[in-house]
Amino acid sequence: MTTSTEAVLEFEDTALTYRTASGTIEALVGVTAAVPKGRFVSVIGPSGCGKSTLLDIAGGLLAPTSGSARLNGEEIRGPRRTTAMVFQEAALLPWRTVRDNIAFGLEAAGVPKKRRRDRADSLINLVGLDGFGDKHPGDLSGGMRQRVAIARALAVDPEILLMDEPFGALDQQTRMMMGTELTKIWERIRCSVLFVTHDIPEAIALSDEVWVMSQRPARIKERVVIDIPRPRGADLPLDPRFQELNGVIWKLLRDEANRQLVGSAD
Numbered sequence: 001m002t003t004s005t006e007a008v009l010e011f012e013d014t015a016l017t018y019r020t021a022s023g024t025i026e027a028l029v030g031v032t033a034a035v036p037k038g039r040f041v042s043v044i045g046p047s048g049c050g051k052s053t054l055l056d057i058a059g060g061l062l063a064p065t066s067g068s069a070r071l072n073g074e075e076i077r078g079p080r081r082t083t084a085m086v087f088q089e090a091a092l093l094p095w096r097t098v099r100d101n102i103a104f105g106l107e108a109a110g111v112p113k114k115r116r117r118d119r120a121d122s123l124i125n126l127v128g129l130d131g132f133g134d135k136h137p138g139d140l141s142g143g144m145r146q147r148v149a150i151a152r153a154l155a156v157d158p159e160i161l162l163m164d165e166p167f168g169a170l171d172q173q174t175r176m177m178m179g180t181e182l183t184k185i186w187e188r189i190r191c192s193v194l195f196v197t198h199d200i201p202e203a204i205a206l207s208d209e210v211w212v213m214s215q216r217p218a219r220i221k222e223r224v225v226i227d228i229p230r231p232r233g234a235d236l237p238l239d240p241r242f243q244e245l246n247g248v249i250w251k252l253l254r255d256e257a258n259r260q261l262v263g264s265a266d
């Protein structure tokens with residue numbers, strides 16, 4: 001039976017060391033954690049600690065040096081069609097319309113045209129782009145392009161949605177708006193998400209759980225459960241529990257930053 005706490009993505013003692021011409025870089029060590037099915041989990045941590053590396057392992061773009069990563073119980077051995085990734089740059093095909101960009105993965109999967117169109121149109125509606133289906137990426141703002149990227153990722157009904165700082169290139173106001181939009185979208189569809197961010201309020205607003213990473217080589221220093229009920233409204237930053245959690249995560253990150261400073265002074 002499927003329960004809400006069933007793990008969709010599992011890391012078990014996962015480690016990754018990059019080997020370069022000038023030596024080795026230990027990015028991750030002993031990461032053990034799971035994203036429960038239908039939950040939104042964010043990863044936050046010091047700059048360069050290994051957040052993207054963790055996401056790339058989940059997406060099958062990198063293989064762990066030791067330990068394992070599993071999706072729905074199966075060892076991840078490479079990219080899968082049912083794993084969707086959204087990056088900082090929307091990476092849309094400029095010659096295709098919004099609708100055809102969204103339907104791209106469905107086309108590759110051989111889904112018939114009518115079904116592709118219907119699915120793309122319902123996602124256009126979900127991400128708030130009604131009326132823009134026939135436009136091209138060049139006609140859209142940065143925030144709108146990221147909406148298209150999110151819709152394209154959702155089109156394949158992913159087992160997990162992996163998002164690497166999807167709003168990192170947007171101005172602060174658009175970023176806040178996109179965070180609110182993503183919360184609304186997610187509250188409607190409740191897919192499993194692993195989301196990398198540098199932004200503590202963004203992580204709290206979106207997530208059920210935040211994994212705070214240590215400095216490199218990174219491990220999960222603490223898993224902070226975000227026990228703020230949903231739906232979460234626009235006034236969330238004024239909620240005392242939000243402010244409390246913000247302080248908890250901020251202190252964890254500050255301690256890591258201090259450790260890094262002490263380490264680099266040695």
Ligand SMILES: Nc1ncnc2c1ncn2[C@@H]1O[C@H](COP(=O)(O)OP(=O)(O)OP(=O)(O)O)[C@@H](O)[C@H]1O
Nearest residue numbers: 018020025027046047048049050051052053054216
């Ligand atoms: N392909 C690579 N080859 C060698 N080293 C790499 C490679 N990719 C990343 N690294 C190094 O591994 C470490 C972790 O990188 P990663 O990009 O996962 O960190 P991050 O936490 O996502 O960074 P940021 O906060 O800057 O987004 C960094 O020191 C980075 O320089």
